[in-house]
Amino acid sequence: MxxxxxxxxxxxxxxxxxxxxxxxxxxxxxxxxxxxxxxxxxxxxxxxxxxxxxxxxxxxxxxxxxxxxxxxxxxxxxxxxxxxxxxxxxxxxxxxxxxxxxxxxxxxxxxxxxxxxxxxxxxxxxxxxxxxxxxxxxxxxxxxxxxxxxxxxxxxxxxxxxxxxxxxxxxxxxxxxxxxxxxxxxxxxxxxxxxxxxxxxxxxxxxxxxxxxxxxxxxxxxxxxxxxxxxxxxxxxVADSYTKQTGEEKALEKVSTPNQKTMQEVADYLGHDLSEGLKALMFKVDDRFVLVVTRGDHEVNDIKLKNLYNASIVELASEEETLNIMKAGFGSLGPINVPNDVEVIADYAVKYVLNASCGANEDGHHYINVNPNRDFQVKEYADLRFIQEGDQSPDGQGTIKxxxxxxxxxxxxxxxxxxxxxxxxxxxxxxxxxxxxxxxxxxxxxxxxxxxxEQFHDENGMTWPTNVAPFHVHVLALNVKKDEQRELAEKIYETLKNAGVEVLYDDRQERAGVKFADSDLIGIPLRITVGKRADEGYVECKFRRTGEQQDLHESDILNVVTKFLDEK
Amino acid sequence: MxxxxxxxxxxxxxxxxxxxxxxxxxxxxxxxxxxxxxxxxxxxxxxxxxxxxxxxxxxxxxxxxxxxxxxxxxxxxxxxxxxxxxxxxxxxxxxxxxxxxxxxxxxxxxxxxxxxxxxxxxxxxxxxxxxxxxxxxxxxxxxxxxxxxxxxxxxxxxxxxxxxxxxxxxxxxxxxxxxxxxxxxxxxxxxxxxxxxxxxxxxxxxxxxxxxxxxxxxxxxxxxxxxxxxxxxxxxxVADSYTKQTGEEKALEKVSTPNQKTMQEVADYLGHDLSEGLKALMFKVDDRFVLVVTRGDHEVNDIKLKNLYNASIVELASEEETLNIMKAGFGSLGPINVPNDVEVIADYAVKYVLNASCGANEDGHHYINVNPNRDFQVKEYADLRFIQEGDQSPDGQGTIKxxxxxxxxxxxxxxxxxxxxxxxxxxxxxxxxxxxxxxxxxxxxxxxxxxxxEQFHDENGMTWPTNVAPFHVHVLALNVKKDEQRELAEKIYETLKNAGVEVLYDDRQERAGVKFADSDLIGIPLRITVGKRADEGYVECKFRRTGEQQDLHESDILNVVTKFLDEK
Missing domain, CATH: 3.30.930.10 (Bira Bifunctional Protein; Domain 2)
Incomplete structure (x- = not known):
């Protein structure tokens, strides 16, 4: 064209x-x-x-x-x-x-x-x-x-x-x-x-x-x-692929945590990692109350909770409901001494903690050295949290990004x-x-x-993959007023076209700068520039994506192009 | 498929x-x-x-x-x-x-x-x-x-x-x-x-x-x-390519034509062909009155009239207007003795009549032995009529249909x-x-x-031209429950498909009659039927359009199909 x-x-x-x-x-x-x-x-x-x-x-x-x-x-x-x-x-x-x-x-x-x-x-x-x-x-x-x-x-x-x-x-x-x-x-x-x-x-x-x-x-x-x-x-x-921390289970102890509300505040106050605290959230799952326990560095995925119960509605209980049932507010909930009418479930990761902390169901207090099984029971361990970067991939291969x-x-x-x-x-x-x-x-x-x-561009324009590029080759005649350039460009254009190559031929009377800029913008994979060495039969061949370029004799062009298209 | x-x-x-x-x-x-x-x-x-x-x-x-x-x-x-x-x-x-x-x-x-x-x-x-x-x-x-x-x-x-x-x-x-x-x-x-x-x-x-x-x-x-x-x-x-009738111009004569209104009635009454009468119609062309004369067997094309005058509006004058100006009604108009403020124009064919008849601008009367030029003048002869079957083609080649x-x-x-x-x-x-x-x-x-x-069908269905046919070849396995038929049909189907032929393969468990009827209806150009002679490797090959058919050995099919497609 x-x-x-x-x-x-x-x-x-x-x-x-x-x-x-x-x-x-x-x-x-x-x-x-x-x-x-x-x-x-x-x-x-x-x-x-x-x-x-x-x-x-x-x-x-x-x-x-x-x-x-x-x-x-x-x-x-x-x-x-x-x-x-x-x-x-x-x-x-x-x-x-x-x-x-x-x-x-x-x-x-x-x-x-x-x-x-x-x-x-x-x-x-x-x-x-x-x-x-x-x-x-x-x-x-x-x-x-x-x-x-x-x-x-x-x-x-x-x-x-x-x-x-x-x-x-x-x-x-x-x-x-x-x-x-x-x-x-x-x-x-x-x-x-x-x-x-x-x-x-x-x-x-x-x-x-x-x-x-x-x-x-x-x-x-x-x-x-x-x-x-x-x-x-x-x-x-998220796969149940955690490893148990090794060490001795210490004695459960209740400590005062005045005004420490968030998991991060409690962890800082108690001087441990976020992952060593247990987070407990009260949900209304259809018509029952469920206390969901995760590690402090994990977030509950309510879609998973909903699927686990095959429920219609899952929502956080209100602070009022929480106080009413648990006798403690949002910042102090935990899995120890939970009323019988509340189901406790926990994310798989909880099973593997050692000497963790958790809310004491008493405002301003937490337990430390909490160990699952010894200190609290859960109805079910399940996959209940959002996946995170750095997690193991659920198929066991590689790390999540x-x-x-x-x-x-x-x-x-x-x-x-x-x-x-x-x-x-x-x-x-x-x-x-x-x-x-x-x-x-x-x-x-x-x-x-x-x-x-979005995936194929650089600062100068688009860089089309060959399979979906508008054309395979862009032939530029730098100065169409010069007979030798125009004639060689036209010859190359015709040769490639007749060989079934999709060629755009810039035959416009425009400055070289305009032609280069347009060519980069359009992003056809392979550019053949016919310029000053036209009289010797030499052109410049440049790959748009890599920027790689070489001078070619006209007799080699079809080979180079064909090879490039075969490899695409 | x-x-x-x-x-x-x-x-x-x-x-x-x-x-x-x-x-x-x-x-x-x-x-x-x-x-x-x-x-x-x-x-x-x-x-x-x-x-x-x-x-x-x-x-x-x-x-x-x-x-x-x-x-x-x-x-x-x-x-x-x-x-x-x-x-x-x-x-x-x-x-x-x-x-x-x-x-x-x-x-x-x-x-x-x-x-x-x-x-x-x-x-x-x-x-x-x-x-x-x-x-x-x-x-x-x-x-x-x-x-x-x-x-x-x-x-x-x-x-x-x-x-x-x-x-x-x-x-x-x-x-x-x-x-x-x-x-x-x-x-x-x-x-x-x-x-x-x-x-x-x-x-x-x-x-x-x-x-x-x-x-x-x-x-x-x-x-x-x-x-x-x-x-x-x-x-x-319509080209001006009439030939003048040869013969002697007879003396103009006015005759009584009581109650003869249409051109056909007048022609019958006077005992001549329709083409030997002259028809005159009064038109309003924008703001002037024009009497348009054609042969009795021709029809005025008002688009041509409109184009001749480059007019905005062309319409037949009313009977009242006609009577008022011409002192005669629709059935008795003619080009002889027309008032000065009415332009008379005529179709080319009028120039060539000999001893024709025309209305006398007097109700119940016509002239006979009318001859153009001698008996009336026109402002212009032009192409003013609809073309008819049998006319010479305007390009001078052949006859109009x-x-x-x-x-x-x-x-x-x-x-x-x-x-x-x-x-x-x-x-x-x-x-x-x-x-x-x-x-x-x-x-x-x-x-x-x-x-x-609309152009390619017969009583049994469609008969597609190869270039636009949905498929080139229709392979029918007449009885897919018979292994030798099914296997041969599938082999032919695969062979043709791999050769780039577009093949529809009727592999359905249907009666042979249904398959033939559907195949005729669908109208794929070439049908290959695998039936009773499958065990010998023979099939029937039938061309949908011509009905031409032949028994073929399976080894000849690709040749026949390729030849057919090359000739398309």
């Missing part, structure tokens, strides 16, 4: 509304333009990258046995009313009336439409399992669109849906798509993690988020520095949430009707483009 | 709402499903065809030097208000409010958005010409959606826009896209014509419609049976309609600002799929 024929408007200034690098660079390099808040046009360069990501997604989805289809963006409200989401989805779902005053939703997602199609067309176990997908613009009326492509109101998404007889079949498809997703993001060059996630409002069970590691991410991930393990910090299990992540993909086991509400059932081998088991699987295609830029 | 894993629901019954073949067959063969009136899902087979058309469009647009981009479907109303189309577009333009009560249009077309982008980014003649395109779902709230994909409310379209310094540059791009469009429809296998069309409401000048010839088309085309010439009947010129057509593409020279209203200007070489000259170019991608089916 000749640059003079392309809509490729670069900017020197950082757009004032662009807070993050991907937004700034994609606008500055002429890849995208805002049409209205949260609505972007992909100009030709941006569209090329978008298509490359789209093609990778399509190839991997096809290879995973999914069928591509396409459903309309306009969806009749009747379908959304069947699942109740017409009311529950909220203002993010854009709604529109047609000329006959019928209500429609603008597709934010397509569970309702695909479930209505499948219930009409599939009625036998013989036609299951089935996985379909589409790549389509989705609409969500974000309250505060921001971060360019990361949180827009119209964005390109790949959404997939699977239908099954049973959970084993769902598991198989889920695993296959897990692999497909891993392949997709790997091929995009991304440093990402498949993260165990909370199923949230979708009503599903198992779910993974695919997170691209990035400082600007809105979610925190706990991941192993050695293995593949990664989870949202809310969801990360934290990172921020950008969610680019999400896979869910939906179960029968939609099929039951919409009456999507199949007849099994015995002729009995059962609701289909469903899964759903999303990738933010345009969001992935932004995530790539 | 294995058919058992595919969402491919075929129907025996014709859907009750489907009036035309493409609608019936695409639904019956499981290519599309209606979600709501005018809104269709493309199931996997339909999506495959859609993608093939899309890919052809993309290749030809790229080859024509256009840049692909993608603009949002949601468009702020402010842009549409700049051109006035927010008010004039009518209820077909779907409108929506966001959560902040801002108004948006759902993209029916993108002139406003692209013009706003280009005016912001391009300001110099150096960056012109520029052609961009996108392939995107469009929304138009048709009053009566019908005919399946032919008139839907959400449909896939390729829309392109070009920007130029001058009309010569526009002409060049227009011609290049004319060629690209011809290539696209030819590659889709279509019998089509590029038709000179009326520019209608878009305010353009030159315009061509690409029409697929089909009985169910809503427009009538006049085309040459020999050359490429084709035009909407309203727009088709009429056909119905489905519009699948449309190219326009827009001029400065949008650029002036939206202030999209560029600086020319002298530093002067001028409005950009624009063109726009559309293809109905989903509509093209329907048009292909």
């Amino acid at each position: 000749k640059q003079s024929n392309m809509l490729l408007p670069t900017l020197r200034e950082i757009p004032s509304d662009a807070e993050i690098k991907s937004h700034q660079l994609l606008v500055r390099a002429g890849f995208i333009r805002q049409v209205a808040s949260g609505l972007y046009s992909f100009l030709p360069m941006g569209k090329r990258v978008l298509r490359k990501v789209e093609d990778i997604v399509r190839e991997e989805m096809d290879a995973a046995g999914a069928n591509e289809m396409i459903m309309p963006a306009l969806q009749p409200s009747e379908l959304w009313k069947e699942t109740g989401r017409w009311d529950t989805f909220g203002p993010e779902l854009m709604r529109i009336h047609d000329r006959h005053e019928r209500e429609f939703a603008l597709g934010a997602t397509h569970e309702e439409v695909i479930t209505s199609i499948v219930r009409d067309e599939i009625n036998s176990y013989k036609k299951l399992p089935l996985t379909v997908y589409q790549i389509q613009s989705k609409f969500r009326d974000e309250k505060r669109p921001r971060f360019g492509l990361l949180r827009g109101r119209e964005f390109l998404m790949k959404d997939a849906y699977s239908f099954h007889e049973n959970f084993e079949s769902l598991d198989e498809t889920y695993d296959r798509l897990y692999t497909a997703y891993s392949n997709i993001f790997r091929r995009c060059g991304l440093n990402f993690r498949a993260v165990i996630a909370d199923s949230g409002a979708m009503g599903g069970k198992d779910t993974h988020e695919f997170m691209v590691l990035s400082e600007i991410g809105e979610d925190t991930i706990a991941y192993s520095d050695t293995s593949e393990f990664a989870a949202n910090i809310e969801m990360a299990p 934290f990172a921020k992540g950008i969610e680019v993909g999400h896979i869910f086991k939906l179960g029968t949430f939609y099929s039951e509400k919409m009456n999507a059932s199949y007849l099994d081998q015995n002729g009995r009707a059962n609701p289909m088991i469903m899964g759903c699987y999303g990738i933010g295609v345009s969001r992935t483009v932004a995530a790539v830029v | 294995k058919q058992s894993n595919m969402l491919l629901p075929t129907l025996r019954e014709i859907p009750s709402d489907a009036e035309i073949k493409s609608h019936q067959l695409l639904v019956r063969a499981g290519f599309i499903r209606q979600v709501a009136s005018g809104l269709y899902s493309f199931l996997p087979m339909g999506k495959r065809v859609l993608r093939k058309v899309e890919d052809i469009v993309r290749e030809e647009m790229d080859a024509a030097g256009a840049n692909e981009m993608i603009m949002p479907a949601l468009q702020p109303s402010e842009l549409w208000k700049e051109t006035g189309r927010w008010d004039t577009f009518g209820p077909e333009l779907m409108r929506i409010h966001d959560r902040h009560e801002r108004e948006f249009a759902l993209g029916a077309t993108h002139e406003e958005v692209i013009t706003s982008i280009v005016r912001d980014e391009i300001n110099s003649y150096k960056k012109l010409p520029l052609t961009v395109y996108q392939i995107q779902s469009k929304f138009r709230d048709e009053k009566r959606p019908r005919f399946g994909l032919l008139r839907g409310r959400e449909f896939l379209m390729k829309d392109a826009y070009s920007f130029h310094e001058n009309f010569e540059s526009l002409d060049e791009t227009y011609d290049r896209l004319y060629t690209a469009y011809s290539n696209i429809f030819r590659r889709c296998g279509l019998n089509f014509r590029a038709v000179i069309a009326d520019s209608g409401a878009m305010g353009g000048k030159d315009t061509h419609e690409f029409m697929v010839l089909s009985e169910i088309g809503e427009d009538t085309i006049a085309y040459s049976d020999t050359s490429e010439f084709a035009a909407n009947i309203e727009m088709a010129p 009429f056909a119905k057509g489905i519009e699948v593409g449309h190219i326009f020279k827009l001029g400065t309609f949008y650029s002036e209203k939206m202030n999209a200007s560029y600086l020319d070489q002298n530093g002067r600002a001028n409005p950009m000259i624009m063109g726009c170019y559309g293809i109905g991608v989903s509509r093209t799929v329907a048009a292909v089916v």
Whole structure:
């Protein structure tokens, strides 16, 4: 492609509304333009990258046995009313009336439409399992669109849906798509993690988020520095892999701790580490009171508490309730001498402490030299705390680190949430009707483009991975008015193009400085500059990412380029 | 692809709402499903065809030097208000409010958005010409959606826009896209014509419609049976290529024609052909009265009359006005003795009549043996009539025929309609600002799929041209319970697939009759049936379109398939 024929408007200034690098660079390099808040046009360069990501997604989805289809963006409200989401989805779902005053939703997602199609067309176990997908613009009326492509109101998404007889079949498809997703993001060059996630409002069970590691991410991930393990910090299990401190159990002793409220204050006052104190918090778990004990340096994860009791509601007891039951306030609770109607449970780590301190259930007093089993009993030890940096990875391999992540993909086991509400059932081998088991699987295609830029840029611009780069090679004619430069550049451009290499040729009448700056900004992986040595047939070849450069004779260019592309 | 894993629901019954073949067959063969009136899902087979058309469009647009981009479907109303189309577009333009009560249009077309982008980014003649395109779902709230994909409310379209310094540059791009469009429809296998069309409401000048010839088309085309010439009947010129009848001019004579009103009645009464009578109609052309004379077998084309006078309004004069001025009613008008304030003009054909008849401007009377020049004068002879079947083609090659057509593409020279209203200007070489000259170019991608089916079907189903067929080869295992059939079918399937052939493999446990019927319905070009002779390694190979069939040994299949695909 000749640059003079392309809509490729670069900017020197950082757009004032662009807070993050991907937004700034994609606008500055002429890849995208805002049409209205949260609505972007992909100009030709941006569209090329978008298509490359789209093609990778399509190839991997096809290879995973999914069928591509396409459903309309306009969806009749009747379908959304069947699942109740017409009311529950909220203002993010854009709604529109047609000329006959019928209500429609603008597709934010397509569970309702695909479930209505499948219930009409599939009625036998013989036609299951089935996985379909589409790549389509989705609409969500974000309250505060921001971060360019990361949180827009119209964005390109790949959404997939699977239908099954049973959970084993769902598991198989889920695993296959897990692999497909891993392949997709790997091929995009991304440093990402498949993260165990909370199923949230979708009503599903198992779910993974695919997170691209990035400082600007809105979610925190706990991941192993050695293995593949990664989870949202809310969801990360902590293994019972502590070692007992060795030493002699000293005699239990009650001490006065006047005005020492927080764990840190008590630890400082008593002169021990935070990890040598025991923290006790009173929770209301549905209709019972539970005293939860952790080490002083750990935090209770109420999702784990909720899951342990399979409870609907988990909340901290009020100070009033605490005083009423325990006869002591928040700062002085402990597991020794707890009333019978209060259950005491403790995090695994508590089991291993030696000569710890804890509140004495008496304001202004603590016990020291507390030892589990000898001094107090618990109903159950369990994993009840948030994971921390430095913890052992739950899979036993490596140490936990934290990172921020950008969610680019999400896979869910939906179960029968939609099929039951919409009456999507199949007849099994015995002729009995059962609701289909469903899964759903999303990738933010345009969001992935932004995530790539977040990971691949430097102070001069973007540094595209070859697989998703808008072009492979950028040929610059430094001075097109000089015949020998223009002619050699054109010859190289034609040669590479005819060899199937994707080449952008800067044939513009611009100063060399402008051309170099634009080229760095755009970030095509390999640059070939035709300049002063054109008359000898020599050009400069520079790799955008590494900055590595060499002078090459024109006759060697195709070899170098081909080798580079083969290695990509 | 294995058919058992595919969402491919075929129907025996014709859907009750489907009036035309493409609608019936695409639904019956499981290519599309209606979600709501005018809104269709493309199931996997339909999506495959859609993608093939899309890919052809993309290749030809790229080859024509256009840049692909993608603009949002949601468009702020402010842009549409700049051109006035927010008010004039009518209820077909779907409108929506966001959560902040801002108004948006759902993209029916993108002139406003692209013009706003280009005016912001391009300001110099150096960056012109520029052609961009996108392939995107469009929304138009048709009053009566019908005919399946032919008139839907959400449909896939390729829309392109070009920007130029001058009309010569526009002409060049227009011609290049004319060629690209011809290539696209030819590659889709279509019998089509590029038709000179009326520019209608878009305010353009030159315009061509690409029409697929089909009985169910809503427009009538006049085309040459020999050359490429084709035009909407309203727009088709008629050449001045008549030959003068030879013979003696007889003496003019006035005759009584009591109660003979129509041209046919007069001709019958006087005993001559319709073509030997002269018809005269009184028109109001803006503020003057014009008597238009044609042969009795011809019809006045008021668009041509309007163009001749460059008039705003052309309408038939009322009977009262006619009586008042001509002293005679509608049935008795003629070009002899016309008042001075009435202009007489005539169609070219009138010049060549000999001894014709015409109204005497006296009720109940006609002249016979009328001869132009001798008996009456006209201000101007011009092309003033509708073209007819049997006329000579205006390009002098062949004879005119009429056909119905489905519009699948449309190219326009827009001029400065949008650029002036939206202030999209560029600086020319002298530093002067001028409005950009624009063109726009559309293809109905989903509509093209329907048009292909209208041309390619028989009584058993669809007969896809190879270039846009969902698969190239359909392998049928007639009885999958028989090991030798299943194994041979799978071997053939794998062999072809590995050779890059697109194969659908019917591995379902269905009766042979069902498989044959489905295969005919789906219409994949080449069918390979593995049946009773599987143990000898023999299969039946059948071409869907021609019905030609032959028994083949498995070792010859790849050769036959490859040869067929090479010839496509």
